[in-house]
Amino acid sequence: MRLAYLCLVQKATPLLEVHRSLGAQITVFGGWAMPLRYQSELKEHQAVREKVGLFDLSHMGEFLVRGPGAAAYLQRLLTNDLARLTPGRAQYTFLLNPQGGVLDDLIVYQLEPQLFLLVVNAAHIEKDWAWLQDNLPSAGVELQNISEETVLLALSGPDSTTILTPLTEGAEVSTLPYYACYKGVVAGISEVLVATTGYTGEWTYELFVRREAGTHLWEAIMNQGSVQPAGLSARNTLRLEMGYLLCGQDIDEETTPLEAGAGWAVKLEKGDFIGRGALLRQKAQGLTRKLVGLVSESPRVIPREGIALLSEAGQPLGRITSGTLSPTLQRGIALGYVPATVSIGEKVWIDLRGQRVPLTVTRPPFVSDTSLLRRQKARL
Template identity: 45%
Template sequence: MTEPQLLRTPLFSRYARYEGVRCIDFGGWELPVQFSGIQKEHEAVRECAGLFDVSHMGEFYVEGPEAGGFLQQLTTNDVSLLKPGKAQYTFLCYPDGGVVDDLLIYMLEQDRYMLVVNASNIDKDWEWLVEHVPDEGVALRNASADTALLALQGPLAESILTPLCDGTQPASLRPFTFVPDALVDGIPALLSRTGYTGEDGFELYVAAENAPALWDALMQAGEPAGLLPAGLGARDTLRFEAGLPLYGQELSASISPLEAGLVRFIKWNCGDFIGREALIKQREEGIPRSLVGLEMIDRGIPRAHYPVHAAGTEAAIGEVTTGTQSPTLKVNLGLALVNRSYANIDDLVEVEIRGRRLQAKIIPLPFYQRNRAAKQH
């Protein structure tokens, strides 16, 4: 029996240019975990800029006179707040309050939206939308295979991108806004400003066939500033330091947005979205678990699924969802989902690492926050 062929993005041909590139199977995709080293790529994004290939993400179009109402019924945020050129972070939830996926909604124009979903959830999310779409008034289109996505992240992202833009000034984009018809080095692109690294950054959605030329143009423009290609490893350490969730770790069918500390993306009075009643019950009765930040006191690195204990208790009070040595802060940190009774800042807990209980302290999130007043050089 032959192994299934791994999927490749339109930029796969560019990976071989980098001697240190190492690809892995990431949810059925052959993607680079690093190009020159996770630490080096992480530092580039924090200090200058990094370029990510995130073309494995999914893009769905939702169109029609009932499109806005349909999305309002399926997602937790308030779709009615969107205007053309604005984007929104939100959740699809199951009736019990668990998360189908976290996603972005872009309002392209009246009655026309683009959803950006996690690569591992493309099929599941599509089936969820199809299952709930009304008989009339909404048309769905899965454009994932035809769309490439590049993410330019870091404090110098704006200055690298600006000379390539014809007619669009990246500086004019506020966070979570976008231009649907930008020209970047002559290539049509939807240009947005969101980010998943804790730094300033831009996303460029382009036709799949145009992705290699755009990658080349961005890398050439950014070379004098120290731009590096960055892989999945740095993407994970960057989002982790910024306290941003990863589906399957900090969010899942069994972890609600409330438990993940993301209540600000739930709008209780914008309609009866799927999962609302269960989430209201959680809010009123109190969430059973909370996502917390851990800083190791004893020497050891917390990893996903390591049990977390309260001092002197036999049974675990929770488990680590993500953990690593922070490349920026140089300390061992973790995100953990724990019983809410033990989720207080400065509480001491123990992380079980290879059979040994090592002491850690609960600390505030995010671990890292950029200086928003910093000027670009």
């Protein structure tokens, strides 16, 4: 059993022993040994929604793209419009195959006029790296994979600014807009990249730091008091309450961003990029399926990944891609693909232990009162 576990694990977070000392249950995710939960995923979820939680996300991949041709190179590979970025800002975007299918979803940060940081999903680091190299021009662009040199922590929740502010020097983190970033001193550590990006729906600071300084930064944040360490299980329920996509489940190489309801991160008018032709054809022809939110009428009904979605007459419509019991709503919630003709408010059915159970089609997010959404509304 131990040998089988070791075969699955390729890498471990540098903070692994710290997590074990806190009682974390360790799991394998994307080939990484990472904390799944500490004592209670419900407690961790609630802490992030109501106060603040700290995640270790060191399994994520980080690539630097630099050079005079970096912007043009990324503009051809990514779906969003890089021309809208300026140094100190970030963008959610996709890498596509020529058929318009999703290789990965990622965030690109512009650090300097000719320097960009790509943060990719852990399970796709090798695939994404190979794709970037295969499409590299002969000159003008340099790639650097700094994934194993980087620790990424995410401080997330309504109290995140209160916790982080005493640890920062020379910058007012409370004034940073959404999807912004800067390099500064945090907890006495220089050159920490502080970014207001996240995956929970709460106001979040993602902190990129050198591997050797990761434990010091984690402990400095925890020593501020009232910070709940949180694992991947809580991160999944938090992101699902917001309807955020999980690559490999909700999107993959057989689905397009348009089908997944993420057309806002695709700028077809910006010019050519890999997969653009396929998306233009799909848009012209019309979607045949779409990703929707689904809510159960009873807390006892928990829709799970892979369950078939049916019409009232029992005809197959699609499948659930992600599902859980929402800790905030105390109801089952899910994402799933249905025919494009299905409307918000309609019902679809699932078969649970031989019983046909209805789910109501809705538009995510499932939870609308979060510190992130409140902050965005206040800035309008």
